Amino acid sequence: MVKVRQDAWSHEDDLLLAETVLRHIREGSTQLKAFDEVGDHLNRTSAACGFRWNAEVRRKYIQAIEIAKRQRKEKKRALANQQQSERTSLQPAMVFSQEDEEDLEWEAPTKYETVAVQEPVNQSQVEEQPAVSVTFDQVIQHMKQLKSHYHASHQSQSKVAKLEQENETLRNENEKLEKELSHMEKQYHTVQEDYKILINIMDRARKMVVFDEDDQSKAAFRMEKNGNLEQVAR
Numbered sequence: 001m002v003k004v005r006q007d008a009w010s011h012e013d014d015l016l017l018a019e020t021v022l023r024h025i026r027e028g029s030t031q032l033k034a035f036d037e038v039g040d041h042l043n044r045t046s047a048a049c050g051f052r053w054n055a056e057v058r059r060k061y062i063q064a065i066e067i068a069k070r071q072r073k074e075k076k077r078a079l080a081n082q083q084q085s086e087r088t089s090l091q092p093a094m095v096f097s098q099e100d101e102e103d104l105e106w107e108a109p110t111k112y113e114t115v116a117v118q119e120p121v122n123q124s125q126v127e128e129q130p131a132v133s134v135t136f137d138q139v140i141q142h143m144k145q146l147k148s149h150y151h152a153s154h155q156s157q158s159k160v161a162k163l164e165q166e167n168e169t170l171r172n173e174n175e176k177l178e179k180e181l182s183h184m185e186k187q188y189h190t191v192q193e194d195y196k197i198l199i200n201i202m203d204r205a206r207k208m209v210v211f212d213e214d215d216q217s218k219a220a221f222r223m224e225k226n227g228n229l230e231q232v233a234r
Contacts, residue, residue: 011150013042014057015143017049022061022139025068028076060146067139 017038024034035049042049058065224230 009052009056011147014052015147016041017053018057018061018064018143021053022064022068025065026071026075026136028072060150061143064139064142064146067135067142071135 017034020038021031021034024031024037031050031053032046035046035053038044038049039046222230
């Protein structure tokens with residue numbers, strides 16, 4: 001069946017991808033096998049899992065990857081020491097099978113002494129293995145901290161998005177107010193010009209009225225029969 005998956009990656013999917021890749025690194029496996037395993041579990045292609053790991057998830061687990069690589073080296077070193085110890089412990093038996101009894105009486109103590117000297121070294125190296133479990137606990141603790149940091153980061157991103165939206169709203173309102181202010185300033189200048197023109201008209205009208213009053217004060221009037229005033233020409 002062809003794997004077709006179009007939905008977005010969830011936090012649980014990223015966590016499963018990280019845990020699987022780290023486990024394969026610790027076990028000495030490859031990341032491609034980890035991508036195949038996650039793809040089978042999530043019904044995604046191995047390429048999609050690899051792209052998600054390299055693009056988004058890997059940078060969040062840099063420290064955990066380094067710890068997993070150290071665990072892989074320690075595991076390989078312990079396995080090599082164990083194999084070396086097994087080969088060393090089998091060496092006396094091989095000597096006994098190849099040599100006769102007379103040579104064994106003299107060579108056996110030397111061989112046993114060699115084994116006795118090497119055995120504490122191998123034992124100390126084997127005793128270093130419990131440190132791997134402690135380091136694994138540190139990896140789990142680190143992943144828990146990353147999970148809590150992820151939630152905190154998600155909340156911070158939500159707050160940032162909300163603040164950006166509010167900032168955009170305030171910016172739009174500010175632009176609207178600036179346009180209204182510019183329009184009102186234009187109207188104010190227009191009113192000022194009209195006011196100046198009106199003042200000039202009133203001033204000229206006032207002067208004309210004063211001149212007319214002066215002319216009328218010099219004119220003579222007389223009463224008609226009907227009681228109306230009539231100006232008398234001079």
